[in-house]
Every structure is written in structure tokens, then in C-alpha cells.
Amino acid sequence: MTMLATLLAAIVLASPNVTPSPYDESVETRDESSTDGVNDPGTNDSTSGQQAEYRYDPMCSPGDGSDSTCSLAYNCPEGQVRYNIWRRLPGQDWVWMGDDCLGGAPADDETVPAVTAGDVLREVRRLPLPKAQLAIQPSDRTLVNLDTVFSTTAPKFDRTVTILGQRVRIIAKPTRYAWHFGDGATLTTATPGRPYPAMDVTHQYTKADQTHRPRVDVTFSISYSVDGGPTQSLAQTITTEGPAASLTTREATPVLVD
Amino acid sequence: MTRVGTALAAAVALLSVSACTGEEPAGGDPTTSAPSPRATPSPTPTPAAPTIPPEATEHSADGAAAFVKYWNQVFNYAVPSQDTKQLSEISAPDCSACNAMIRFIDGIREGGGSSQSPDYRTTVTSTRVVNGTFMVAARHESSSYRFRESSTSDESLVRAATYRYIYELTWLGNRWLVEAIRKQERP
Numbered sequence: 001m002t003m004l005a006t007l008l009a010a011i012v013l014a015s016p017n018v019t020p021s022p023y024d025e026s027v028e029t030r031d032e033s034s035t036d037g038v039n040d041p042g043t044n045d046s047t048s049g050q051q052a053e054y055r056y057d058p059m060c061s062p063g064d065g066s067d068s069t070c071s072l073a074y075n076c077p078e079g080q081v082r083y084n085i086w087r088r089l090p091g092q093d094w095v096w097m098g099d100d101c102l103g104g105a106p107a108d109d110e111t112v113p114a115v116t117a118g119d120v121l122r123e124v125r126r127l128p129l130p131k132a133q134l135a136i137q138p139s140d141r142t143l144v145n146l147d148t149v150f151s152t153t154a155p156k157f158d159r160t161v162t163i164l165g166q167r168v169r170i171i172a173k174p175t176r177y178a179w180h181f182g183d184g185a186t187l188t189t190a191t192p193g194r195p196y197p198a199m200d201v202t203h204q205y206t207k208a209d210q211t212h213r214p215r216v217d218v219t220f221s222i223s224y225s226v227d228g229g230p231t232q233s234l235a236q237t238i239t240t241e242g243p244a245a246s247l248t249t250r251e252a253t254p255v256l257v258d
Numbered sequence: 259m260t261r262v263g264t265a266l267a268a269a270v271a272l273l274s275v276s277a278c279t280g281e282e283p284a285g286g287d288p289t290t291s292a293p294s295p296r297a298t299p300s301p302t303p304t305p306a307a308p309t310i311p312p313e314a315t316e317h318s319a320d321g322a323a324a325f326v327k328y329w330n331q332v333f334n335y336a337v338p339s340q341d342t343k344q345l346s347e348i349s350a351p352d353c354s355a356c357n358a359m360i361r362f363i364d365g366i367r368e369g370g371g372s373s374q375s376p377d378y379r380t381t382v383t384s385t386r387v388v389n390g391t392f393m394v395a396a397r398h399e400s401s402s403y404r405f406r407e408s409s410t411s412d413e414s415l416v417r418a419a420t421y422r423y424i425y426e427l428t429w430l431g432n433r434w435l436v437e438a439i440r441k442q443e444r445p
Contacts, residue, residue, distance in 0.1 A: 017415065019416060020416070022405075023362065027423055128430060
């Protein structure tokens, strides 16, 4: 092989592999079977050999929305509402197919869209869950090397919301309390603690003249029921971080009195 | 100049052009190419971590659109810097696409690899609301870029391309979070 040929071969060998974007491959794709767009409302299609479901969510019902973006939903002919159209193959997530103006409400015989755990989780995050206020005894200032008592009131969350046109009751139950005492120490309990004289949750600070920012984070388990149906639980818990209080530590000095 | 010297100059010029344009030289076969030299892909200057613009913190359609642009600025920063902390903070824990991207970047860092920035240039084409979830359709034009997954792997080239995604955003009461990213095949 001549030197020139060797050099050119080296150039070829040094060329990089051309590859699809690894980030694009990370993004979920809709089903691979067709690019047929939106089928007729209410129909199934089986272009991939699997039955696809469709559902329709009004972007915003005229007169019902307060969000400024509702204006996007109003550019339909008189009497029609703009719907987002979703499609799902068995075992897969809903995929947005586009939107369309349709006359009035969807036909009665259309399948009522299922409220999924993901729908509920998204709604809970949007609401969002309450934060726990910390009660400290003694409050504001405490003494080092003595028990300081912490407690909170179990936050309650019981709301009924509308998801995909169905009434969904969501109940969040506190299941874990993570106490952050502000000096690096933490404690996890299953109960919210009680005020003094109970000593359920206590902590002793060791350094005087420090200001700490204790707080309590609450982890909730979520259950929900759709249109009065059976109660279901989300596998995922949600934790809310409580607001920090302010607590200064002092050292007690013995004083002789007459 | 001798014939060999001329060839060498031509080869150097060819390599230079290739590096500048990011295009594969003719004859390159991705399936048969041998390991290339272990040089690190020419790093694009790593920009400073982006700061969130005020409009991207507003609970509105414009705010959602601004947030998607910001998310992609953070992505453009995370890839070459290999710093995924900020990207994680603005992505939901169960956003599978976000997690896959973050894992890929983390994997490059942990393997001693490197990457140029995809340099996504983002245009928001629409923003819609479905039951409180904001759906932002966006188009990204990327530059061609090179990356090496680890210190021992071959260099890979991703050609310039256009990607269309739909971002699902959740409003947490005081800020946005990317809940999901899906491909948009029918904008």
C-alpha cells in the first residue's frame, strides 16, 4: 500500500459513527403503525393489528374557562367546541393526536375516557397538597441540653375535582413525618406528635446562641375514587416541605436568690 | 511540494473541513469503521448555566412557552457541561424522557466521555390547556454535534436535524415542571 493510500485509509477509519440523536430516542414516540392523523371520532382503528381507543377532551368549554388560553378554544364555528384528541393502543399511554372542532358534546355512545393514576397524580401536583405548620415548645427560644417538644397538626386533604369530565374524589393521608431540627439532626415518625406534656417528638440542642430553622415535611399516600366507584391507591407518595420556623437556643445560668 | 506532501495537506484540509461542518467524510461506514483516535470531541465553549427568565415563571400560556424554551437552554447547557442538576430540578421525577436524557448525560460523565452541545434552537408552535395541564408543541433545530460515550468508545456524529416534541407541563403553584415529552408527528 502506498503512503497516500495508507493516509486516505486512516482518514476513513478516523471518521465518526453517524448515529441518531440519543436524546431524540429518549423521547416517547406515538405508535409506529401509522401517520394517518386523526380518525373519525369515536371509532377504533386497527392499522397496527391492535385496537386503538380515542378520547376527546374539550380544550375549554365556552363560558366555563377562566384561563386566558381558553381563547384558543373559541376559534371554532358557531356551536362547536375545540377538542384535544387522544389515541391509545392497548398497554400504552395516551398520545395526543391533534385537535379539532366538533359539534356539541361527543356522541353518547363514545367510551368514557378512563381516569388513570397518572391523571390523578398530575391533578394532585397541580392542586397542590397542604404543608404542615410546626409547633415548638418552648416557642421561639429554647434551652440547650433540655428537651424541646415538636408537634404539628396532621394536614387534611379531601377534595373532589373534575378530571376528564368525571368527578374524582382525592384523599391524601399523611403517613410519614420527617422532622428537620435545623441543626442537622432529623427524625422520622408515623404520627404528627402531640403538644407538651406529651413528649412524642423531642430534640435537645447542644449549642447555645444559635438560631435554627426547623421544619417538618409530610409524606402523603393518595387514594381516589371515580364517580363514587371503588377506592384506588396511587403507588407513588407525595411529600410536601413544611415552612421553616425560627428557634433560638439559650443556655440557662443558675442564679442564687435570697 | 512533493506528491506525498500534497496528499498530506489535502488530508489535513479534508479533516479540517470535516471537523468544521460535522459531516461524515465520503466513504465512512458506520458499521465497519475501526476505533478512531481517542481525541475528545472539540468542545463547544460551555456557556454559563442559564438563569430562568421571569416570564418562564408565570402561570400562563406565554409562561409555559417561555419555560419550554428555558428547559431547552438548560438541556443545551447540561450536555457539554455534563451538569444535570438544573435539568433534574425542572423535570418531574417520573418524566421518563427527561430521565433518559439525564441518564445519558450522566453516563457520558461517569464514563469519561464528552459531548458537544446539540444547540437546540427552540420555536414554540402552540400552547394548549387540557384539564390544567399545559401542552406546549415545540420545534427544535439542532446543529450537528459529536460525542463520545466514554473515554474508550468511538466518536459518534449526530447530524443536524429538526425535532418536534410536545411538552406536558405541570404548574406546582410557583413554578413549572416538565411532566412528559412526546414526539409530535402531527403538529
